[in-house]
Amino acid sequence: MTAMIDVTDASKTFTMHLQGGIELPVVRGVTFRVEPGECVVLSGPSGAGKSSILKMIFGNYRCDSGRIGIRHRGEVIDLATAEPRQVLNVRRATIGYVSQFLRAVPRVATIDVVAEPLIAGGMTRADAQARAGELLHRLNIPERLWQLPPATFSGGEQQRVNIARGFISDLPILLLDEPTASLDAANRAVVVELVAEKKRQGVAMVAIVHDDEIRHLIADRIVDVTSFAAAA
Amino acid sequence: MADQDLLETDQPLLVANSLSKSYGRIGACRDVSFSLYPGEVLAIVGESGSGKSTLLQMLSGQLAASGGQVSYRMRDGVTRDLAALGEAERRLLYRTDWGFVHQDPAQGLRMAVSAGANVGERLMAVGWNHYGQIRESASDWLTRVEIDVARIDDAPRTYSGGMRQRLQIARNLVTGPRLVFMDEPTGGLDVSVQARLLDLLRNLVAELHLAVVIVTHDLAVARLLSHRVMVMKGGRVIETGLTDQVLDDPREPYTQLLVSSILPP
Numbered sequence: 001m002t003a004m005i006d007v008t009d010a011s012k013t014f015t016m017h018l019q020g021g022i023e024l025p026v027v028r029g030v031t032f033r034v035e036p037g038e039c040v041v042l043s044g045p046s047g048a049g050k051s052s053i054l055k056m057i058f059g060n061y062r063c064d065s066g067r068i069g070i071r072h073r074g075e076v077i078d079l080a081t082a083e084p085r086q087v088l089n090v091r092r093a094t095i096g097y098v099s100q101f102l103r104a105v106p107r108v109a110t111i112d113v114v115a116e117p118l119i120a121g122g123m124t125r126a127d128a129q130a131r132a133g134e135l136l137h138r139l140n141i142p143e144r145l146w147q148l149p150p151a152t153f154s155g156g157e158q159q160r161v162n163i164a165r166g167f168i169s170d171l172p173i174l175l176l177d178e179p180t181a182s183l184d185a186a187n188r189a190v191v192v193e194l195v196a197e198k199k200r201q202g203v204a205m206v207a208i209v210h211d212d213e214i215r216h217l218i219a220d221r222i223v224d225v226t227s228f229a230a231a232a
Numbered sequence: 233m234a235d236q237d238l239l240e241t242d243q244p245l246l247v248a249n250s251l252s253k254s255y256g257r258i259g260a261c262r263d264v265s266f267s268l269y270p271g272e273v274l275a276i277v278g279e280s281g282s283g284k285s286t287l288l289q290m291l292s293g294q295l296a297a298s299g300g301q302v303s304y305r306m307r308d309g310v311t312r313d314l315a316a317l318g319e320a321e322r323r324l325l326y327r328t329d330w331g332f333v334h335q336d337p338a339q340g341l342r343m344a345v346s347a348g349a350n351v352g353e354r355l356m357a358v359g360w361n362h363y364g365q366i367r368e369s370a371s372d373w374l375t376r377v378e379i380d381v382a383r384i385d386d387a388p389r390t391y392s393g394g395m396r397q398r399l400q401i402a403r404n405l406v407t408g409p410r411l412v413f414m415d416e417p418t419g420g421l422d423v424s425v426q427a428r429l430l431d432l433l434r435n436l437v438a439e440l441h442l443a444v445v446i447v448t449h450d451l452a453v454a455r456l457l458s459h460r461v462m463v464m465k466g467g468r469v470i471e472t473g474l475t476d477q478v479l480d481d482p483r484e485p486y487t488q489l490l491v492s493s494i495l496p497p
Binding site: 055084087 | 272427428431438459460473476477480481483484485488489492
């Protein structure tokens, strides 16, 4: 296959044991592919299961059935059945995830939060920080904040730090969960630019974007999640 | 980085096979099996009495199993059954390739001798005999665990709880172990001290490519430090998987209860 992501008939149900074993079907029959250099946007109302699908592709939520085929270092790995070690390897080398909220370790300076994925990938601290600085600069985080931990930043600033951290690596797959939710117009434009650059580098992306304008600007294809509604 | 390929190709470091421990009719630990790979951090979580400490003691060779076995790949690449090791071999393993961080630093340190000697002792046990080099290595390690080198000649009983715990970590890591066992390492500490220690541990574990088995009842500690989690209840492993998977998408009723009992940050 040439697709980077090949999801076939994946389904997910939550069983809430603490609420008397209620079953909450989330999605079923999820099937779509993403080619290199393509950005697929998941659409559908809140609660339709968009974030759950993203988390299934990242291996964060387990699938009840179906297949999450990911092209990793030239081979296809099914994340729905992969061993934890394989999932971690796929995350290190193949899939990046930009969540809505920054989950940073206390005490770590912003510049290092952003540079960390590159350092973990073997780059020297100085080079990684230089690239982190460039991205922070593009995302309009003033240099005087770089040495501070992002915990005290505003919501929008934290999200931009998160985006910088998510976009800094050269991973072939990126999952974006509302990357522009709390950004102003100028910074939304920067994100659109960053996504376009990733496409030119052949990165396959799956995004959730509520803003219609941004969606038009980044989407190559739209997958309507309501067709995977699992309500029995 | 190097560790990616290591993770993909390496043989397991520690393998537990159907480990059990019973006290008369009480099964403290039943049929636990798993493999731990170099650089991998495994958290064992569960409440008091779930069997997690019993398991840790069996894994680290401090308690004989009633059934099953633990094998370890020694530095020479040969995998050995721990129960078949001679006393001298086992002691050497403890002093060099393994570390054990106790919840109470007083158990892992000699409280009346200097901090420098606490760290240096492990080096002397493996044949270091040059005072200058030992002292230099000890100062280096104190710095790495953020202890002021000016305190090197003070005994740990003059240290705060957080400093003692950091000293215990330095003492364990000075011989370059590949595997470190930790039993509630942040257990008795203030929250602010805990955060600092966790941050330090997290960096050291990644930098030194350590394999770690950590017992904790604190899911936040498991989330921050571990790659994989085993949830124990009544002596059995009831759920296991990638840490974020188990914590974000828990399947078993007991795991759901544990996760739902965390206060939001």
